Structure formats: structure tokens, C-alpha cells
Amino acid sequence: MIDTVTLALTLLWGIAIGCIYILMAAGLNLIFGVMKIVNFAHGQFLMLGAYMCYWAWFLLGINPYAAVLLSMAVVTVVGVAVERLCFSRILGTSKLNEIFISLGLIYIFDYSAVLFWTDKPKSIVTPFEYSVLSLGIVSISYDWLISIAVVSVILVGLFVLLEKTKIGRAMRATSQDRVAAMLMGINVDKVYVTSFGVGSALAAAAGSLFGIIFSLDPYMGSLPAVKAFAIIILGGLGSISGAIVGGLLYGLAENTATFFLGGIWRHAVAFALLIAVLVIRPTGLFGEGK
Amino acid sequence: MPEGKSPLSSRVLLALISIVFVATIPWFQINPYIIHIIILMGIYIIYSSSWNLLAFSGQASLGHSAFLGLGGYFSTLLVINFGINPWLGLVAGASFAAVMGTLIGLTCVRLREWFLAMVTFGFAIIAETIIAALDWITQGTTGYATPSLVSGRFQYYYVVMGLVIITILAVHFIIRSKVGLALSAIRENELEAESSGINAVKYRLLAFTLSAFIAGVAGVILAHYIGYISNEIFSFHHSFMPLIMSVTGGLNTVGGPIIGSIIILTIWEALKVINPIQRMIVIGLFLVLIVIFMPRGVISLIKRYFRFAW
Numbered sequence A: 001m002i003d004t005v006t007l008a009l010t011l012l013w014g015i016a017i018g019c020i021y022i023l024m025a026a027g028l029n030l031i032f033g034v035m036k037i038v039n040f041a042h043g044q045f046l047m048l049g050a051y052m053c054y055w056a057w058f059l060l061g062i063n064p065y066a067a068v069l070l071s072m073a074v075v076t077v078v079g080v081a082v083e084r085l086c087f088s089r090i091l092g093t094s095k096l097n098e099i100f101i102s103l104g105l106i107y108i109f110d111y112s113a114v115l116f117w118t119d120k121p122k123s124i125v126t127p128f129e130y131s132v133l134s135l136g137i138v139s140i141s142y143d144w145l146i147s148i149a150v151v152s153v154i155l156v157g158l159f160v161l162l163e164k165t166k167i168g169r170a171m172r173a174t175s176q177d178r179v180a181a182m183l184m185g186i187n188v189d190k191v192y193v194t195s196f197g198v199g200s201a202l203a204a205a206a207g208s209l210f211g212i213i214f215s216l217d218p219y220m221g222s223l224p225a226v227k228a229f230a231i232i233i234l235g236g237l238g239s240i241s242g243a244i245v246g247g248l249l250y251g252l253a254e255n256t257a258t259f260f261l262g263g264i265w266r267h268a269v270a271f272a273l274l275i276a277v278l279v280i281r282p283t284g285l286f287g288e289g290k
Numbered sequence B: 001m002p003e004g005k006s007p008l009s010s011r012v013l014l015a016l017i018s019i020v021f022v023a024t025i026p027w028f029q030i031n032p033y034i035i036h037i038i039i040l041m042g043i044y045i046i047y048s049s050s051w052n053l054l055a056f057s058g059q060a061s062l063g064h065s066a067f068l069g070l071g072g073y074f075s076t077l078l079v080i081n082f083g084i085n086p087w088l089g090l091v092a093g094a095s096f097a098a099v100m101g102t103l104i105g106l107t108c109v110r111l112r113e114w115f116l117a118m119v120t121f122g123f124a125i126i127a128e129t130i131i132a133a134l135d136w137i138t139q140g141t142t143g144y145a146t147p148s149l150v151s152g153r154f155q156y157y158y159v160v161m162g163l164v165i166i167t168i169l170a171v172h173f174i175i176r177s178k179v180g181l182a183l184s185a186i187r188e189n190e191l192e193a194e195s196s197g198i199n200a201v202k203y204r205l206l207a208f209t210l211s212a213f214i215a216g217v218a219g220v221i222l223a224h225y226i227g228y229i230s231n232e233i234f235s236f237h238h239s240f241m242p243l244i245m246s247v248t249g250g251l252n253t254v255g256g257p258i259i260g261s262i263i264i265l266t267i268w269e270a271l272k273v274i275n276p277i278q279r280m281i282v283i284g285l286f287l288v289l290i291v292i293f294m295p296r297g298v299i300s301l302i303k304r305y306f307r308f309a310w
Helices: A004-035 A042-058 A064-090 A095-117 A142-164 A166-176 A178-183 A188-213 A222-235 A240-261 A263-280 B010-027 B032-056 B065-082 B086-108 B113-133 B153-176 B178-188 B190-195 B200-226 B236-249 B255-273 B276-293 B298-305
Strands: A132-135 A138-141
Touching: A004 A042, A004 A138, A004 A142, A004 A166, A004 A188, A004 A222, A004 A240, A042 A064, A042 A095, A042 A188, A042 A222, A064 A095, A064 A142, A064 A188, A064 B276, A095 B113, A095 B236, A095 B276, A132 A142, A138 A142, A142 A166, A142 A188, A142 A240, A166 A178, A166 A188, A178 A188, A222 A240, A222 A263, A222 B113, A240 A263, A263 B086, A263 B113, B010 B032, B010 B153, B032 B153, B032 B178, B032 B200, B032 B236, B032 B255, B065 B086, B065 B113, B065 B200, B065 B236, B086 B113, B086 B200, B113 B236, B153 B178, B153 B200, B178 B190, B178 B200, B190 B200, B236 B255, B236 B276, B236 B298, B255 B276, B255 B298
Parallel strands: none
Antiparallel strands: A132 A138
16 A cells, blocks of 8 residues: 555655755766766765765854855865876776776775764754645655755756856867867866866765755765766766756656665665666767767 | 796796695694685685686676675575585586676676676675565575585685686686687777677677676685675675776786785785774775876786796
8 A cells, every 4th residue: 555645755855865866967977078087986075075064064063054065165175186186197098997096086085984974874953954844745844945946056056157157168168079179279177177176066065965864974975976877877968957857757766666665675776777777778878869 | 918938938837836835835834814814815816806807808897796695695505405515506606606697797798887887886786685685595684604615724725725726727718718819809999899700799798607607606615714694795895806906916917816816915914903994095095096006007017027937
């Protein structure tokens, strides 16, 4: 027997978590589009962002939603450092090297987080923690609604950055044709750093919201990163709107499947979805949907 | 691999000397703990050689623990529930891993680097979930004690070393064979390989089967040797270790996984003074540095500075 209230809540949860996936997917997509690399350690930026938000809230007493901005700033700096120190050095070598470097980064970030914050889950308490908006039979936590709003604002900002600014145009040009962009006088290195920084910032925002809605632990990043990966395959390369639709679909599908199968299947379901997507579109990002 | 022409080249001599050296180690009265570490090194050499064989075809798996775990579970369950001979269990476990490897390979062989990495990673998680869900036979997340394969540590030592030698020889001959040639052609340029008549999908699948079989052997031995098995065997740490070891030693070489396993486990043991979390960070840093500064692995150093050995 299916409980309609629980199902409705499951769908709402799907949308809320889908929003977080959208931010991850948009960041990964941006980095992939421009640099043609996949940062498997993208989830670690999410984790770092969540802990930065936690610190800003816990140590400095900043409102968690304001702390999102602070966390984005810090993680951007980390992202730029990672790009300069690691990824820029292996651009153009074997693609496997990206995977290896990312793995090394995952170890470094995850276990450094364990050292700093221990592996006990932590949570961020917002002023709205216990207030809910009642809509007939279901009630939604304000935190989810605010998170959805924050994601919308960030995505609008991303659109403005990509469509209206000079560096955004340079990023789009580089993602279409790197050599032509270079010939047009675009500093491709600068574009790379910017994309990586923006991508990291998006992951940090995703992490902060994730920490606000759920809880934080050092290993929280890996699965959202994998899911974001599935979403960009689902949504198509370089398409932010594809990432939005894909993210929502993925959040809904995952939560509905978990609802029917039970919690221990959550991760397996996420990967089964990814594998299903890849079997249907084996070329993934390089498919016709460009 | 460097080219050794005559059968008694210095490389063969080196191999013989190492075998004799390794075989005599237990005769000296040394700390049993060191024997334990050497056995673990042996198991990891088998395991990372299997990973390296798959990587030789250009496919880097992030979910090799699926084969390690499935091999270990299948064989020990057969031994416990049906009382079959553990040696038969070894073959059965490895064959089961090979079958699963082929099935997983079917979804993977058409995928490019990143997608393959993600999908293999996913299969390890799915395998872990299924094993945990089948708790009426697998005891779920708690696991169970496994019967012993041979009676004592020294017996294990020689069994593992024997399997290491068989594995290394097998990988060596696979890589030198027509199959190995096809695999490296596919790795270097799949389009060119296909245009010269190599069925890339078929060979990639074959690489999956062979690699899963060898990983299954490692899994069975590990399960018997450690004395218990739980679904922790599917942890991502177990998936990443053979990768880290192969990359450290040198990708696409027979010697890489050997050197890599020895180096990584030695580092791990040498760093016993700091806690495991800090050791993980060191391993991560080490991997990043190797990829950036020594992409061909430690074996490239040895090749450069110890030419006489080849």
C-alpha cells in the first residue's frame, strides 16, 4: 500500500535534492565543457564547501545562508589552487591521468577533512530549522524552500556570467573551439582557471545547502559527484538547461526508487540509473546531443 | 616491457635470483609479522596485476573490488555450505569473478575513460549492496569466518608466492601474445586498431574476463588468509589500491604492479608511526606527485638508472 503523503514528501525531497545535484552538474559541466577534463574530485569541493559553511556558522555565528557566500569564496580559492597545481600540469596527457590525479585529491581532501572535523556527522542548524509551511496534507520545511530559491538565484547568476560578461563569452568560445579562441586573443589559461574556480564555487554552494538540509561528514561528496556526472550525461554537454532538467529528473527518479525499494538500495539505484543512461548513450557527453 | 631476446637474458636471471631470494626468506628466523606483510604484498601483486592487465587495454577500472569480493564470497560460501575442496573453491571463485567480469564488461566495453571509471565504480557499490541484501546467506554487513586454505603462515607464504609467479608469467605471456598486441593497439588508438581488423569490443571484453579472473584469485586467497570476509571487501579503498600501486610502479608494464605493491605497502608499514588517516593523506599526495612528476612510474627510474639489469 502506498501512502500518498509519504509519496508526496518523497517527490518534494526529490526536487530539493535535485536542486543540489543541479549545482554540482552545472559546475562539472562547465569545467568539462571548457577544459575537457572530468574532475572526479568535484564532490570533495562539495564536502569542503559544506564544512566551510559549518565553520562560518559554528565558529563565527554567521547565518548559514549568508555563510554560503563565504564558503563559495573559500572553495573558489582552493579550486584555483588545485587547477594550477594539479590539473593544468596534466592537460593534454593521457586522459587516465585525470582520473588518477582526482583519486589522489579525493584521498587528500577526504582524509584531511577527517583530521580536521573527525568522521562524526555534524549538522548546521538554521533559524528556520523547525518551521514548516503547511500545504494541506503535506508540510514543507522552510529550509528546503530557501534552498530551492538559493539555487535559482545562483543559476540566474551563472546564466548572466556566461551570457553577458566578457569572460563568460570567452568561456563559451573556448568550450566550442580552443584553438580558434586562442587565435582570437583569448587567454585560454585564464579561462581555464576561471571555469575551474566557478565550478568549485558552485560545488561549494551545493555542499553548503546539502549540509543545511541533511548533515555533514567527510565522505559526503563522492555520491553527489557521481550523480552529477550521470546528470550531465543525461542532460547533454555544455547545456546548463539540460543540467537543470536532468538534475530534477534524477532527484525525482532516485527518491521514488528509494521509496519503493527501501533505503539500503539508495546508492545502488543511483548507479543503476547512471549505468542505464550510459548503456542507452554509450558515448555520453560526446553524443549527438551537443 | 623491455626487449629481452635470449632466453637467459639478464632479466630472466634477475627473476630467478628474486625467486630464490623470496623462497629462502622463511628459512631465516625473521619476525612473523614481516612474513605476513610479504604475503599481503603477494596478494596485492596478483590483484594489481589484474588491474594493470585491464588498464593495458586502456580501461581503468575504479571498481575492481567487485571482482575481489565476488571471488572471495563465492568460493568461501561454496566451501562452507557445500563442503567442497578449498582449492576447487579457488578455481570456482575465480571463474565466478570472470563470469561477472564478462557481464560487467558487456556494459563497459563501449564506454570511454571517464564513463568506464564511473560505471565500474558503480558496479562495486551495486555488488556490495546485493551482498548486504542477501544477508540470509552472506550474513549481510557482519560477514563470516572463512575456513583456512592451508595449515599455517609458511604454507600460505609459499602458496601465495607460487600464485604470484603464475600470475606474473600469465600476464607476461598474455601481453607478449597476439592478444596483448591487439590490446595495446586498442589502447593507443582504437580507431586505427579497428581499421587494421582488430575487433576492439571483443578484445576489451576478453581483457575484462581475464582481469576479473585474476582479481578473483586474489579475492579468494585474501578471504582465506585473513580468516573472515565481510562486505567491507568491496570498499572503495580496495578498488583504488591496485590503481595506486600500478600507477606508482608503472602502467602497462608487467613489473609495475610488483614494484608498486611493494612500495605502497612498505610506505604504509613505514608510516605506522602516524595514524591511518594521516597515512591515507600521504598516499593521496604520493599518487598526485607520481602522476605529475613520474607519469611512467618508478619502473621508468629503474629502467633509466639500472640499464644493466635489462
